[in-house]
Amino acid sequence: MRLRITMVSLVLIFSLLIPLAAYAEQKWEGTDDLVDRKMEEVSGVFAKEPLIDISEGNLGLFLFAAGGFTAGTIFGYQWRKLFGEKVSSEDDQRILPDGGCNCPKG
Amino acid sequence: MHIQDGFLVGKWAVTWYGAASVFVAKGIYDITRRTKEVIMYKPLLGLVSAAVFFISLLPIPVPLTGTSSHPAGTPMAAILLGPFVSMVLSVVALLLQAIFFAHGGLSTLGANVFSMGVVGSLVGYGVFRFGRRIGLSLGFAACMAGILGDLAVYCTTSLELALGMPGVHGISLIKAFLTFFTLFMPTQLPLALVEGLVTGGMVSYIARVRPDILRHLGLTNKPETEGANNAA
Known part of the structure; x- marks a missing residue:
């Protein structure tokens, strides 16, 4: 317990000692963008255009919503398979290849 | 972090591709083998794949700094699926993100896979194994793996x-x-803590609800939910 508190405290103190948000131009700007800007400033080289320009209209919003929905659906489906199926009777108990039973507690 | 196209000179882009591909090849072999050996491996693979894709794309605002960034997700994947399999998941996630989400690029995919996939997975898995060896609880070892894997x-x-x-x-x-390290760290340190809590919480949850999964993956030997109550 003491080790945990010490470790968490050290990380928190370390994070607070570092000068914060000295570089962000906009609120909630991504660190990726900060780094891109620094790279352009230091090297004079600009990032190439992305394959799909998601800044056009609502395209970015659509893609992020679609990506989030797809990932959420897959996650939820597999989660239900692994953790969501209740064992209601002995017949429903899942038998493992080694012959053991993985019946949930309770 | 997604390094954009154009920010790495050719020789380094190729080098990172080469370095990452060796590990990814081993990961593909491991997926083939383990899906045959462990019955619940496929659903777990699907679940963790979706999680890695989502976590590594999610910009989380950090009020301390007023900026945002995303965790990696690969330390958790490495613990649950094995470090090499986690690397394959990072290829899929980063490829989709480069093509459809303007995050990263194809010429820098090797570098991004090496940092997020290879290093994040190996450090996360290594810290978890070391933590267990020195007697840390399951949840706390996973938490430390998440923190240090993210920072790595x-x-x-x-x-x-x-x-x-x-x-x-x-x-x-x-x-x-x-120059780059000091840009990342103010935002990434608090997020590493979040990643640690999520990783520790996930492993502890599985240990409590489906301990058989962890046993079959070789993460625990004993049937009891060791350390589950000490989750970070």
Whole structure:
């Protein structure tokens, strides 16, 4: 317990000692963008255009919503398979290849 | 971190591709083998794949700094699926993100896979195994793996950027590394803690609800939910 508190405290103190948000131009700007800007400033080289320009209209919003929905659906489906199926009777108990039973507690 | 196209000189882009591909090949072999050996491996693979894709794309605002960034997700994947399989998941996630979400690029995919996939997975898995060996609870060992794995990803990215910076003369490697490292860390340190809590929480949850999964993956030997109540 003491080790945990010490470790968490050290990380928190370390994070607070570092000068914060000295570089962000906009609120909630991504660190990726900060780094891109620094790279352009230091090297004079600009990032190439992305394959799909998601800044056009609502395209970015659509893609992020679609990506989030797809990932959420897959996650939820597999989660239900692994953790969501209740064992209601002995017949429903899942038998493992080694012959053991993985019946949930309770 | 997603290094954008154009920010690495050719030789380094190729080098990172080569380095990452060796590990990814082993990961593909492991997936084939383990899906045959462990009955619940496929659903777990699907679940963790979706989680890694989502986590590594999710910009989380950090009120301390007023900026946002995303965790990696690969330390958790490495613990649950094995470090090499986690690397394959990072390829899928980063490829989709480069094509459809303007996050990263195809020429820098090797570098991004190496930092997030290879280093994040190996450090996360190594810390978890070491933590268990020295007697840490399951949840706390996973939490430390999440924290240190996340930070290792961004250390590696800083190094990749410093090594591969195009057209720069007269800047030492250390100075270039520190330039990027100090940009990442204020935002990434609090997020590493979040990643640690999520990783520890997930492993503890599985240990409590489906301990058989962890036993079959070789993460625990005993049937009891060791350390589940001590989750971070």
